[in-house]
Amino acid sequence: MARWILVFFGTLIVAGTALTGGFVYDAYFKQPDDQAQTVSFEIEEGESVKTIGARLNDQELVDSLFFFKTYIRISNTGGSFKPGTFELKPGMNYRSMVRMLSQAEIDEVQMTIPEGFTLKQIGERVQATFPHVTSDEWNRLTGGASPFETDEFIVAAKKPDDVDLEGYLFPDTYRFFPDVSAEDIIKKMVVTMEQKIPNSITQSLNDSITSVHQILTLASIIEREVRGADDMKIVAGIFLTRLEIGMPLQADSTISYYLGKTSAELTTADLKADEPFNTYTRVGLPPGPISNPGLNAITAVQNPTETGYLYFLTADDGTVIYAATFDEHVANKWKYLK
16 A cells, blocks of 8 residues: 555656656747748737637647746746737747837837728838848749648638639738738738638628639629728629629729729720629629728628619719619719719
């Protein structure tokens, strides 16, 4: 009996020593592998240590949530975390990670991307904010052969291989460290879009929209056609009806996009040209988005307002005028577009 007790307590001592050694290693000595990829991690204002730790564990940035919480307690660093976006690597020891998460928010650079910006406009904004990002690098990472082609969200969205990442970068206000890479900027915007538009929302749409890529495509057109959230829902209803009955969308914004012209600069010949993005000569959606839509436009596609309208125009003062018939639409043009 005495021998059994000695073996039992001996086992406990060995296990405790191993546990302590594992904690010390994770807390102070562990280092990321040379091939470890940087992961963007964001802390919101007022977020609790418990929530932060759980999310670090979910993103596999800490191997043991118990060890991480233990380090926070014994180092008394729970109140040092700062709001912001941080670039971390799996395999960091807890001391290094907490130091990084405790850096002042002032070290970051804020960048705002408005709704409806194109890839080209976003690239120009990124390069103006982070001069080390080149246009060649931006075009390579967002083009048709982008390394993000294999991203799970983009694959699930059913994006065609021959179109770029237009429409997949969510317009928002972001905070990055000054030396952030172009790849990390794009990844953050793609991840944010994924969070805003889960694949499951296609289940509630009509037969004309069967993929996230099509949602983004239609939302991007709506984003460039009208501004207000209510008008976006009405126009979404009009476009969805047109798709259902096989009527062309006839959206000037799609032609302006591929020609690089404003709507006012479009000619009769432009409207008649048989091009993939010409929604006057071709029925259905264009090959891909024409801008990067915001949440209002995406929500409009998901929850359109059903009306008897088939036509709309925007008056000089920005008011959207609707019509049920072509004759009414022509009359509205004479009345409101002078």
